Amino acid sequence: MSEQTVPSAEPISPAAASASGEPAERGSWLSRFLGGGAGRNLGLVIALLVLFVIGALTAGDRFTNVDNILSILRLASIVGVMSIGMTFVIIGGGIDLSVGSVAGLGSIVATLATVQTLADSTSWLVMVVIAIAVGVIVGFINGVVISYGNVVAFMATLAMLVAARGFAEIVGNRGTLIVRSQEFIEFFRANLLGIPVLIWIFIIVAALGWFLLNRTTFGRRTVAIGGNREAARLAGIPVKRHTVYLYALSGLTAGIAAVMFLGRTNVGTSTHGTLYELDAIAAVVVGGTLLIGGRGTIVGTVLGVLIFTTLTNLFTQNNLNTSVQAVVKGAIIVLAVMLQQRFAARNKRR
């Protein structure tokens, strides 16, 4: 400690910092890869490949043809979009049980007679905007209740799960509202480069989610808050406000899911999205996101969603009943979390 420069109390300018050279990264490429998020996702990729091999062996061409692959992806798209928002909430140390019923509520509100009339006279995009706005508003309410009302996330969103479904039933009069706009229906029936629009939406949302989590200050704040809420607060991160944003984001993806329900079924009903929250949570957790927060990946979540939908498809192709499916899904969830624990323990000892 003899001759050193006095650490400057002036802020270090980012430009000056980046100007100083970057020495070679240490550690072998392989160990970095296996230790990082990508390595953890490798196991999921292998699991997915195994499912494909089983599918190809048991159902042959019925499973491997392009139409079936696309139907797996289409099946994955709605719950997949919800799971992206859910990933953020869970990494941030929370949970959102309301997403399924929010999607139901969004689909109802967007197909109300008044909204559809407005859409007829202007553009079908009005329905899209309304559905998404419903999601964001409900998510915002969740966030405020959790952050500023100090209600535990599990209970706040459980209450919203029940309340939003009830509200959807009131608004929709327990009925099914049919989408009138042909342009809306056409748009969602279309293919782009041979891939249905629903799948494109999933791809775009996932890509944006990845970018938001890994490349923006929003993502860094999310990880910091989930990793150590108190440390994040004492470092000057506006924890409460950010928590509201997280639930609003989850509401946003639930709103997008509502639009996708309308696109797929052409009807709005309060039963859309029933139990989807559980599928979304399961996919996120199987995808390697820690339920206590602070760690998780978008790629893992996407793989988690694909594993579950591929599995469902595999069972249908082999004419196995849904009860068996449910049991196997349950087993997979437990197995995945057990493997995760082992990995976490090994990492700790490092």
Add this chain to the structure above:
Amino acid sequence: MPEFPGFFAGYIEVSSRQALSLCYVALMIKDDHEVPLLAVKGVAKQFGNVRALKGVDLSIAPGEVHVILGQNGAGKSTLIKVLAGVYTPDEGEILWNGQPVTIADPVAALQLGIATMYQELDVVDGLTIAENIFLGHEIASGGVLNRRKANKLTRDLLARLGHGDLSPNREVGSLSPANKQIVSMARALSRDIRLIIMDEPSAVLDSEEVKNLFRVVRELTSSGIAVIYISHRLEEIRQIGERISVIKDGRSTAGGLAVSETPTSQLIKLMTGREIENVFPPATPVALDAPEVLRVENLSVRGIFEGVEFSVRAGEIVGLAGLVGSGRSEILETVYGALKASTGSVSVLGDRLRNGSVHDAVHHGVGLSPEERKSQGLLLDEPIFKNVTLSSFARFARVGLLNERAERAAAREQIEVLELRPGDPDRAAGALSGGNQQKILLARWLVHGTKVLLLDEPTRGVDVGARSEIYALIRRLSAAGTAIVIVSSEIEEVLGLADRVLVIGEGRVLASVPATELDEHSVLDLIMEGSAA
């Protein structure tokens, strides 16, 4: 009684060393004539390719207080865990009353008679004192708990530890750290224990509570129980310890030195391998025209402290001295906006801070290094560089897009200046020693560029070597014009670093005195007077 050849050998050993001091000879006799309670010989332990212990020897006599010294990362924790049965050693042997033993798991350690009090006290907050004490060996007949008997035994144990006033039915979560420690000790005593390992028991205690701890330790040793005592506070070791063993880099560098015979400088040298002359670097006087940076006026939090007023100038270090519970940490937290003030104001360079907003305080250039580094300061699973830039990553970003390259470079710069080890910005913060974790927190505010730095217990759990580095850093920061407020339960630290000391008692500022006019006794006197008034 040892067998004849052993006795004879011991005799020769003694006579050959008669030139040494009488005390040393006495210790040799203690070592050779009585079978040590615990003897550790050449214990080594490896994790992956890290050799945590490379060869540690230890010999503990019945009824003694044996201090183990070593810097953070020297291998003390690993050694403790080997003795507690958490880890099994790769090499070496452990003798218990002269018999070789293997301690396969924590239950085996307890059955031998070894109890361990970890730093993070392993009591269950939701259970009562009695339930905690008999956790794992409940008093029951046929599976039905015998509450009455457990409560009675608990009362006896607590009385023996001088805490007969605690009710066995009290929930442990409502106890102070000092009393939790008593529960932890009572739990050890509830089993037939011959050796208690205490890992930094004084870290969470104030000086009054430490005195009581020492009384309890003496009570234990007088009934023949040996204590392994681990602490970074050398003055404490002088008070309570009988013999010292030193570990450096996983190897024993000294075993069984008599505390009273060994000067501090030698201990530091054994621990660090180098000489540290001045623990506290010399102060530079505050410039007369230095501007006032922080101003605190009539600050109160109902029920905790009231009417606190002080100001800090650029380059000045103000220390808050007071007992645990005097409100000193809460004052820092309120200045920082982490607690909401009921009255009063805080301003930085004339700008009034928004009450109860950390965000605003940080925005105005105030930084806090919190008391609980791990739970309040760090993201343990995240790399060093993200911890360093936790308050400033948004500044490195452009329109919300992170610039990790620049963040890493800034962290690397700090790693170099602060001699942070290991120096890899991508290493997880949780893997670092206490001293290096403290440096991360200092680096965070250096990168952010603070005008006011609030330090709450900056050297808790930090070893002697790293301590002097941190002291030097604090001094350099202050010389560069940062206004610093420091809280520490070690009065010596406050006096050694601060230019001015505010003595805090029962939530009030009792005195504001230049540090040069105070010594440890006068501070305690001021506290006592203030409490009496």
